[in-house]
Amino acid sequence: MPRTGRLFEIIQILRSSAAPVRAEDLAEKLEVSKRTIYRDISALQAMRTPVEGEAGIGYMLRKGYDLPPLNFDEEELEALHVGLAMLMRTGDGSLQKAAERVSHKIKDVHATADWLQVAPWGAPLDDPELGCVSKALLRKAVRDSRKLRITYVSPERGETSRTLRPLALIYHIECTMLAAWCELRGGFRHFRTDRMFAAEMLDGGFAPQAGTLRKLWMEQEGWDFAFAP
Incomplete structure (x- = not known):
C-alpha cells in the first residue's frame, strides 16, 4: 500500500x-x-x-477531527455504488476488501444507495489455500512491471511453464485474464487466472519496455482477445 x-x-x-x-x-x-x-x-x-x-x-x-466530505452528486454516488458492488464479480478477494473499505468511507458522509443491487455471481474467488493464484499478486506484477513465472494448464496443450511480462488484467463476467508477453511463444497471449496453478514474481523487471509493450498489445488486440494456446 x-x-x-x-x-x-x-x-x-x-x-x-x-x-x-x-x-x-x-x-x-x-x-x-x-x-x-x-x-x-x-x-x-x-x-x-x-x-x-x-x-x-x-x-x-482528537475528538471532533474529521476528513473533508466527499462531494459527489446523486448519479455519481449511484455509479460508485454499482461499480464497487460489481467488483464482487471479479473473484479478486483483495479488490473486494478494498471496495468494502471505500464503501464504508462513502457511507460515513453520504446516504447509502441500497436500492441499487448487483448480483454477486461471476468469477470464482481467488483462494490460495485451494491452489488458486492470487489476483493481487498478478496486479502487483503488472503495476511494478515485474516478470512472472507461471504454471499454466490449457485444454489444448496441457501443463506448461511460462515466463511472462504481465501487461494488464481483464475482468470478464465469468473469469479473469492476464494479458502478457509470453517468452515461450514470443508474442502476446492471454491467460485465464483459473488455469494458473502457480505464479512466482521474478527479480527481473521490464519497466523500460512496459509502456511500449502495452501500447503494441492494445494496438494489436484491441478488444478482440485471444486465449493463450
Whole structure:
C-alpha cells in the first residue's frame, strides 16, 4: 500500500476507535512494521493531524477531527455504488476488501444507495489455500512491471511453464485474464487466472519496455482477445 493510502487508513482506524490503538495493532492491520507506524504517526503529527498518544500506550485521534466530505452528486454516488458492488464479480478477494473499505468511507458522509443491487455471481474467488493464484499478486506484477513465472494448464496443450511480462488484467463476467508477453511463444497471449496453478514474481523487471509493450498489445488486440494456446 502506498504511504499516502496508509496514512489515510491510520486516520480512519483511529477515527473509528473508542480507545487508544497500539502501534503493533496498527502494524498488524496494515501489514507493516511497528517502525513504519512510528514514522507514519510522526508524519501525520508534522502535518498537524491531531493524533495524540505515544509508543507503548497507543494513539487516538482528537475528538471532533474529521476528513473533508466527499462531494459527489446523486448519479455519481449511484455509479460508485454499482461499480464497487460489481467488483464482487471479479473473484479478486483483495479488490473486494478494498471496495468494502471505500464503501464504508462513502457511507460515513453520504446516504447509502441500497436500492441499487448487483448480483454477486461471476468469477470464482481467488483462494490460495485451494491452489488458486492470487489476483493481487498478478496486479502487483503488472503495476511494478515485474516478470512472472507461471504454471499454466490449457485444454489444448496441457501443463506448461511460462515466463511472462504481465501487461494488464481483464475482468470478464465469468473469469479473469492476464494479458502478457509470453517468452515461450514470443508474442502476446492471454491467460485465464483459473488455469494458473502457480505464479512466482521474478527479480527481473521490464519497466523500460512496459509502456511500449502495452501500447503494441492494445494496438494489436484491441478488444478482440485471444486465449493463450
